[in-house]
Amino acid sequence: MADLDILVNQFQNKNQVAFKKLYGMYSKSIHGVVYNIVKDADIADELMQDVFIKAWHKADTYSSKKGRFFTWILNIARNAAIDKTRSKAFKQSKQNLNADYFVDIIAGHENLDDSTDAIGIKKFVTQLGEKCKAVIELLYFKGFTQKEASEELQMPLGTVKTRNRNCIQQLRDMVL
Amino acid sequence: MDIKAYIESGILELYVAGQLSEQENQDIYDLLHQHPELLQEVLEIESAVVKLTAAVSPHAIDFDSFKGKLGLTDTKVVDLKPKKPNWMSYTGWAASILLAGGLLWTLNQKTELELQLQTAETDKQYLETQIEDARTDLAATKNLLDVIRDKDIIAVPLGGQGDYATSFAKVYWNKADNTIYVDAEGLPNAPQGKVWQVWSLTLNPLTPTSLGTIDDFNTDDNKIFTIANANESQAFGITLEPEGGSESPTMDQLYTLGVIDATP
Structure with missing residues (x-):
């Protein structure tokens, strides 16, 4: 954590080397999150870059006391992507937005890189229960609160929390 | 706390999801600093989520293709590219070396030309001397020709005598100024330690009178020698004598002898 703290601190001091490292660590994840929302590679490209530009310019608003750096930038990404889906231009061009979850996207990747992670994740998502897929989708990709997820999934608040814990545990077992 | x-x-997991x-975030932040196992748990959750979300991305976009949009490229990391060669400097050095070489060459040329000029000057002086000599020679020859052509001159051929039959000489005698001109080209060079001596003779009785030795015979070019003669000569003879000359002629060394015509 110490290394990450230093890196984030340098990033907040406008150190581009630190920025490049953080970009390398998280840009693909952010791209995945926004792509899962907008379902368009070109728009996702643009959004992801906008997210990092915004993070760069608003770096001083981040504080580790408010949460993880990844969580902070993930939040920026989700908000930006959701804002995008609400724009008039986006609605007009994406009338038939398909309802695929992240799992369908991962399973649909024909050319996933041959890394162990990628293979492990693809295997995981196909084996994952429907409830797990939904919980992870809502909490991590869509940014639903625990309460919103509870309502969406029609399950008790505490169940969302423990089910999520179990689902992430399975994921950790597969990819870490 | 359990x-x-x-x-x-x-x-x-909800903390990482935001x-x-x-x-609650503030509380967890404090707890993470107190309990390393909690921090480890967070790091693993985050790592799994980072990998999962990254797996959804159809492709990556590298940093370099994106950083231009930051508008901060002026503060980018300094590239450690090798310094470009300083062509101006190289050209300057090359020009300097060429110039120095050119100057040395010019200096060398100058020295050589000066030497050539000096040689030419010497040659010129030498040629001038030769011309002068030739003029002098010409003048002398003309003078000689004038002397020989003079109507008052008496030409006396001197024939070879005895063992020296191949020798010959001629005497041109100008009685007006008591001078004889001996043309001795028909005589060999005098050997080492010997000189030619010229005699004026009267025949009855036979009386030789020395007219002097020809000391510069071997080095003279035209072998014509001017000698004073105030005698009433009837004949001329030339003998080879020891250096310094003799009182009377050594008869066995008489090379040439010529008698003057009784009726000049």
Whole structure:
């Protein structure tokens, strides 16, 4: 954590080397999150870059006391992507937005890189229960609160929390 | 505090997802500093989520293709590219070396030309001397020709005598100024330690009178020698004598002898 703290601190001091490292660590994840929302590679490209530009310019608003750096930038990404889906231009061009979850996207990747992670994740998502897929989708990709997820999934608040814990545990077992 | 139960509650997963209140985030931040196992748990959750979300991305976009949009490229990391060669400097040095070489060459040329000029000057002086000599020679020859052509001159051929039959000489006698001109080209060079001596003779009785030795015979070019003669000569003879000359002629060394015509 110490290394990450230093890196984030340098990033907040406008150190581009630190920025490049953080970009390398998280840009693909952010791209995945926004792509899962907008379902368009070109728009996702643009959004992801906008997210990092915004993070760069608003770096001083981040504080580790408010949460993880990844969580902070993930939040920026989700908000930006959701804002995008609400724009008039986006609605007009994406009338038939398909309802695929992240799992369908991962399973649909024909050319996933041959890394162990990628293979492990693809295997995981196909084996994952429907409830797990939904919980992870809502909490991590869509940014639903625990309460919103509870309502969406029609399950008790505490169940969302423990089910999520179990689902992430399975994921950790597969990819870490 | 039961750390294990806290972990099992699933709150850390919600923490990473960003679904907790500001107060809850602050509490967890404090707990992470107190309990390394909680931090480890968070790091693993985060790592798994980072990998999962990254797996959804159809492709990556590298940093370099994106950083231009930052508008901060002026503060980018300094590239450690090798310094470009300084062509101006190289050209300057090359020009300097060429110039120095050119100057040396010019200096060398100058010295050589000066030497050539000096040689030419010497040659010129030498040629001038030769011309002068030739003029002098010409003048002398003309003078000689004038002397020989003079109507008052008496030409006396001197024939070879005895063993020296091949020798010959001629005497041109100008009685008006008591001078004889001996043309001795028909005589060999005088050997070492010997000189030619010229005699004026009267015949009855036979009386020789020395007219002098020809000391510069061997070095003279035209072998014509001017000698004063105030005698009433009837004949001329030339003998080879020891250096310094003799009182009377050594008869066995008489090379040439010529008698003057009785009726000039």
